[in-house]
Amino acid sequence: MSNVAGKAYGMNVMTPLRWWTAIWQKVIFWVVVKTFPYFLKGLLTLSLIHYARWTIINRWSFPRLDKSQPKEKLTYSYMLFESNFNGSWDQYIDSFSFAIPSGLDMFWRWNIKYPKSIPLHDFYHYIRFNQVECDHYYNAYPLASANDVKSAQALYADLAAFADSSEALSDDAFAAAWQQFLADNQHSLGSMGTSPLMSTSNQLVQEHHHDDLQLAARQTQQEEA
Amino acid sequence: MTMDRALDLYDIQGNICKGYGRFGFPKARYFFLEFHQYAGARAFLQQLIPLITTAEPWSEKDHPDQSDKPQATTNIGFTYAGLSALGLPRRSLDGFPLEFRMGMKNRAGILGDEGPSDPANWDPVWQGEPVHAWLSVNGQSRQAVVDRYRQIEQLLQQSQGSVTIRPGHKGPQGSLQPWQDASAVYENGRVTPKEHFGYVDGIGNPYFAGCGNDPSRLPGRGKLTRDDGWQPLATGEFILGHIDEAREYPIAPEPHLLALNGTFMVYRKLHENVTTFNRYVDRLATDFDGSRELLMAKFSGRWPDNGAPLVLAPDDAAKAELDQQLAQLTAKAAAGDHTAATELRALKAKWIDFTYNKDRHGSRCPIGAHIRRANTRAALETEKDAFNTPSALDDRRRLLRRGLPYGGEDETPADDTEQGIIFMCIGASLERQFEFVQQQWINYSNDFHLGNDRDVLIGANNGQLTDKHIIQVNPKQGKAPFFCTHLPRMVETRGGDYFFLPGITALRMIAQGIIDPT
Amino acid sequence: MANKFGNSYGLTTLCPLINGHQQHTSFDKITRHRIQLLEENSGSPFARIPDTYFARLFILNDVFFEQGNNVARDHLQSKYLVFTSNFHGDLEPYLQGMWNNAEADVRHIWQYAVAFDKVQNAADFIRYIKRCQLTTTLFFNGSTDDSLQQQLKSLYVKQAFTEFALQHQGKPVAELRAAFKTFMQQLQIDNIETPSWQPGQTQL
Structure with a gap:
C-alpha cells in the first residue's frame, strides 16, 4: 500500500482545465502523436518511464452508471496523468524539470494555476498538491527498470540468434563469434538487483509491513500450538 | 549565467571557494565539538570568529608574494544538533532540509552504508548523540596546524567546560585520537596529489559564478553550452541565498541572514583497504590485456600516475606517447621556450576540458568508471539535442570536493591500518547533489544503462560474482569487453555527518544569539 | 487519442462508488481499506492476471487544486474507485483473464461500486469496465510491448x-x-x- 513497487513509482496527478482549453490540450497531444517521436525525444532519452499516459476527462464525461448516482456538476474538465517511472519522486521531478522543462510546460500548458516547471519549487508544490496516492500498486517486475526490460529484450533476441548461428562454427570461429557477441551486447549486461531505497519514509513503511507479517506469523504459530 | 553582482567573499567561509590543498596547505586537522551550555558556547564562538578564514582572494599558488596568505586556516560547521544546542529558535531549525536534520547516520539506507560501513562500525566519535560542530585547521606545515590548534584549545579551556572536544578517532597502532589529522601523500619527501591506492585525486572541481577563481579554470569545470563552450554554474548550486540552476533560491532556513552565504558540507571518513585493493588489481592484471596501470585507469577514468584522462590516452601506447610529449614540452618550457610553455599549458588543460561525446561506447573511458559516474559531463544526453542543455542532468548534481588523505605515515598501509580519505564536499542541497550522486551514480547504474553495477573504488560491493565493472570495447574491433568480477569492498565508511557552514554574518549572529525569524 | 501503443494497452477507468455506508463506515472507506490490504508483489491478484505489466487501484475522493482568485471550487458528487492497468494485448481478452483468474478479488474490490451488483459473469464485467473506461489522450510507452x-x-x-x-x-x-x-x-x-x-x- 504505497506508491512504490520495487524499482517503480506510481504517480497519479489530477489537474483542472477549462472545458474549452481542454480541447486545445487535446490538439497538442494529437500533434505529439502525429509527429512522434519529435516531442518525446527528451522523454525517450531520459528513459525513466515504463508506461505513462495523459487522459483528459471532459467535465461531462465522468462515468455515470445508474440513475441513483448523482450527476456531476463540474466547472472544469480534468487531466489525469499517470506514470510508472524508475526512481524516487524527487529524482523524477528533478530530472524532468532539468532536462525537458519546455516539454512539461507543453503537456500541462492549459492546466489551471500550472506554474511552469522552472522555477522548481512551485512545480514541486503543484504536483504534490494535485497528486493522489495509490492504495494498491502492482508491478510485474519489481527487480527491473525500463532500461533493464529493454536491454533484456535486445539481449534475448541476439542470444537466440547467436545460439543458432554459432552451432556449426569451428572452435576458432566460435571463439571469435563469442567475443563479437559480447562486444555487441556489452551495454545489456548490467547486473540485476533490487531497487535502491526510494526514501527513508518508504523504508519505514516497508519495515512496518515486515513487522506486521512477522506478528501475524507468530500469532498463527501460537494458535497452532 | 552572469553574476548580477560580485559575491561578498569576505562573508563566505574560505573552504567553500578554495580547495586549500591547491593553495599550498598540505596538512590539516579536523576535530569535533560538543556544546554543553549555550551561553558559554556562544561566548566561545565569539572569540573564535576572528580566526575564521574567509574566501577573500589570495594571489595564485605560484605567485611569488606569499605575504597575503596565512600560515593556517580555520573553518567551522554545525550539525543540526549543534545548532539546536546553541539555542537557535525552533522555527529556524525547522527550516533546514530534512536530510540535514536527520544527519548522515540516519541516511545510511540511502548512502549504501551497510555491512562494514554500517554506522555501528564507525569510529567512537560518531557513536551516541551527534557531534555539534566541525572545526578544521589547514596549514602550510604541520607546525602551523599545531600552533593554530593550540590557539583554539586555549579558547576551549577558557570556556570552562561549556565547549569540549569529542574524542574518538581511530589512529595508528590501534590508538584513539582526539582529532583527525590529514595530510597530502608524500613521495620522496615531496607533496603529491595522490591518495593511498595510488591515484592522483581531486581533479576537476566545479567552477561557479563569483567563486573568485581564475577564469582560465572555467573550461571543463562549468556547465556545457550547445556550442561546446563552458559557462560558470549558478552560484546558488553551492552557496545559499543566491539563484541556482533552476533560477530560484535554494531551500534554506529563515531568516534570510541565517542562510545567506552559508552552505552544507558532507564530512566522511573513507577507509581504504589497501591490501584488498592491491591484491585485487594484481590478480586481475594477469588476465587483463594491458598494463596494471591501464587496468587501474579503467577503474577510475584517469591514469593513476599523473591523472591524464582516458579519453585523452585510452591505452598503453597512447599513454606512452602522451608522457613523451609531456616530458619534451616540460623540458623545453623549463629552458625558456615560450611556445612550448603555451603548448604545455594547452595540453594540461585537456586533463579537465573534455567530454565523452566521442566515447559513447566507453571504449576509451568505461561508462562505469569513477570519474564518469561522479561527473557525467553531458554523457547522459545520449541523443543529441534531447535535453534543454547538454549537461542539464549534470549541472544540479555537481560536488565541490574538499578534503585530504589521512594515515599511511606511521605504518605500511594494509587493510587493518588506518588510512584513507577524509572526503568532504560542499553544495547547496545535500539530497539533490551528494546523496543523489552517492546513491544513483556510485551505488547504482540505471542512468548509465548498466543495471545495478556499482563504482569499483567506492561502491558498496561485496565480492560476489555480479559485483562487477565492465571495461567496454569498440565493437568494431571484434574483442570482448573485460569483466572485473567479484569486486570487493575497497572503501569503507568509518564515520561522518552533515554540517551547515554559515556565512560570517550568520556566524556572528548565532554567536550573539540574535537569530530571529519572527 | 488512443488506448493502444503497438501491442501495449493503457486502460483507465473511473468506477463510481455508492454514496452510503454500512455500520458507520462509508462504502468508499470500506473499499479503500480492502484495496490497501491486498497482498503486494507476487501475492497481488494482478500477478495472477495474464499480461499485466503494471496496475493500480486508488480512491478518488474529490478533485483538488490550488487556491487563489478567479478559480471555481469544484467538488465531486461521487467518490470513484480508479482502476488503471498497463497490459499486453486487447481489452476484452484481458478483462476476461482478469475475471477468470481473480473473480473473487474483483467481486470483493468492486462490491460497493455503482451498478456492480448486476455483474454476474465475465461478459458483464467486460461491459461494466467499458462503461467506466476513459479514452487515453496520450499513451507513452517507454518500455516494450x-x-x-x-x-x-x-x-x-x-x-x-x-x-x-x-x-x-x-x-x-x-x-x-x-x-x-x-x-x-x-x-x-x-x-x-x-x-x-x-x-x-x-x-x-
Whole structure:
C-alpha cells in the first residue's frame, strides 16, 4: 500500500482545465502523436518511464452508471496523468524539470494555476498538491527498470540468434563469434538487483509491513500450538 | 549565467571557494565539538570568529608574494544538533532540509552504508548523540596546524567546560585520537596529489559564478553550452541565498541572514583497504590485456600516475606517447621556450576540458568508471539535442570536493591500518547533489544503462560474482569487453555527518544569539 | 487519442462508488481499506492476471487544486474507485483473464461500486469496465510491448546469461563451448514459460 513497487513509482496527478482549453490540450497531444517521436525525444532519452499516459476527462464525461448516482456538476474538465517511472519522486521531478522543462510546460500548458516547471519549487508544490496516492500498486517486475526490460529484450533476441548461428562454427570461429557477441551486447549486461531505497519514509513503511507479517506469523504459530 | 553582482567573499567561509590543498596547505586537522551550555558556547564562538578564514582572494599558488596568505586556516560547521544546542529558535531549525536534520547516520539506507560501513562500525566519535560542530585547521606545515590548534584549545579551556572536544578517532597502532589529522601523500619527501591506492585525486572541481577563481579554470569545470563552450554554474548550486540552476533560491532556513552565504558540507571518513585493493588489481592484471596501470585507469577514468584522462590516452601506447610529449614540452618550457610553455599549458588543460561525446561506447573511458559516474559531463544526453542543455542532468548534481588523505605515515598501509580519505564536499542541497550522486551514480547504474553495477573504488560491493565493472570495447574491433568480477569492498565508511557552514554574518549572529525569524 | 501503443494497452477507468455506508463506515472507506490490504508483489491478484505489466487501484475522493482568485471550487458528487492497468494485448481478452483468474478479488474490490451488483459473469464485467473506461489522450510507452511472459523470460535470460558470461571469461574455447551448450539447454530460450521470472518476483 504505497506508491512504490520495487524499482517503480506510481504517480497519479489530477489537474483542472477549462472545458474549452481542454480541447486545445487535446490538439497538442494529437500533434505529439502525429509527429512522434519529435516531442518525446527528451522523454525517450531520459528513459525513466515504463508506461505513462495523459487522459483528459471532459467535465461531462465522468462515468455515470445508474440513475441513483448523482450527476456531476463540474466547472472544469480534468487531466489525469499517470506514470510508472524508475526512481524516487524527487529524482523524477528533478530530472524532468532539468532536462525537458519546455516539454512539461507543453503537456500541462492549459492546466489551471500550472506554474511552469522552472522555477522548481512551485512545480514541486503543484504536483504534490494535485497528486493522489495509490492504495494498491502492482508491478510485474519489481527487480527491473525500463532500461533493464529493454536491454533484456535486445539481449534475448541476439542470444537466440547467436545460439543458432554459432552451432556449426569451428572452435576458432566460435571463439571469435563469442567475443563479437559480447562486444555487441556489452551495454545489456548490467547486473540485476533490487531497487535502491526510494526514501527513508518508504523504508519505514516497508519495515512496518515486515513487522506486521512477522506478528501475524507468530500469532498463527501460537494458535497452532 | 552572469553574476548580477560580485559575491561578498569576505562573508563566505574560505573552504567553500578554495580547495586549500591547491593553495599550498598540505596538512590539516579536523576535530569535533560538543556544546554543553549555550551561553558559554556562544561566548566561545565569539572569540573564535576572528580566526575564521574567509574566501577573500589570495594571489595564485605560484605567485611569488606569499605575504597575503596565512600560515593556517580555520573553518567551522554545525550539525543540526549543534545548532539546536546553541539555542537557535525552533522555527529556524525547522527550516533546514530534512536530510540535514536527520544527519548522515540516519541516511545510511540511502548512502549504501551497510555491512562494514554500517554506522555501528564507525569510529567512537560518531557513536551516541551527534557531534555539534566541525572545526578544521589547514596549514602550510604541520607546525602551523599545531600552533593554530593550540590557539583554539586555549579558547576551549577558557570556556570552562561549556565547549569540549569529542574524542574518538581511530589512529595508528590501534590508538584513539582526539582529532583527525590529514595530510597530502608524500613521495620522496615531496607533496603529491595522490591518495593511498595510488591515484592522483581531486581533479576537476566545479567552477561557479563569483567563486573568485581564475577564469582560465572555467573550461571543463562549468556547465556545457550547445556550442561546446563552458559557462560558470549558478552560484546558488553551492552557496545559499543566491539563484541556482533552476533560477530560484535554494531551500534554506529563515531568516534570510541565517542562510545567506552559508552552505552544507558532507564530512566522511573513507577507509581504504589497501591490501584488498592491491591484491585485487594484481590478480586481475594477469588476465587483463594491458598494463596494471591501464587496468587501474579503467577503474577510475584517469591514469593513476599523473591523472591524464582516458579519453585523452585510452591505452598503453597512447599513454606512452602522451608522457613523451609531456616530458619534451616540460623540458623545453623549463629552458625558456615560450611556445612550448603555451603548448604545455594547452595540453594540461585537456586533463579537465573534455567530454565523452566521442566515447559513447566507453571504449576509451568505461561508462562505469569513477570519474564518469561522479561527473557525467553531458554523457547522459545520449541523443543529441534531447535535453534543454547538454549537461542539464549534470549541472544540479555537481560536488565541490574538499578534503585530504589521512594515515599511511606511521605504518605500511594494509587493510587493518588506518588510512584513507577524509572526503568532504560542499553544495547547496545535500539530497539533490551528494546523496543523489552517492546513491544513483556510485551505488547504482540505471542512468548509465548498466543495471545495478556499482563504482569499483567506492561502491558498496561485496565480492560476489555480479559485483562487477565492465571495461567496454569498440565493437568494431571484434574483442570482448573485460569483466572485473567479484569486486570487493575497497572503501569503507568509518564515520561522518552533515554540517551547515554559515556565512560570517550568520556566524556572528548565532554567536550573539540574535537569530530571529519572527 | 488512443488506448493502444503497438501491442501495449493503457486502460483507465473511473468506477463510481455508492454514496452510503454500512455500520458507520462509508462504502468508499470500506473499499479503500480492502484495496490497501491486498497482498503486494507476487501475492497481488494482478500477478495472477495474464499480461499485466503494471496496475493500480486508488480512491478518488474529490478533485483538488490550488487556491487563489478567479478559480471555481469544484467538488465531486461521487467518490470513484480508479482502476488503471498497463497490459499486453486487447481489452476484452484481458478483462476476461482478469475475471477468470481473480473473480473473487474483483467481486470483493468492486462490491460497493455503482451498478456492480448486476455483474454476474465475465461478459458483464467486460461491459461494466467499458462503461467506466476513459479514452487515453496520450499513451507513452517507454518500455516494450511484448507479452509479459516474453518480458519476464527476457529478464531471466539477461540475468542468467550475464552470470554465465562473467563465470566463463577467459575459459578455453572447448570448455566454453561445452558449457554454453549445457547453459542453453537449461535456459530453454524458446520455452517462454519456464525457466523464467515469476510475475511480481522481488528476489533474484
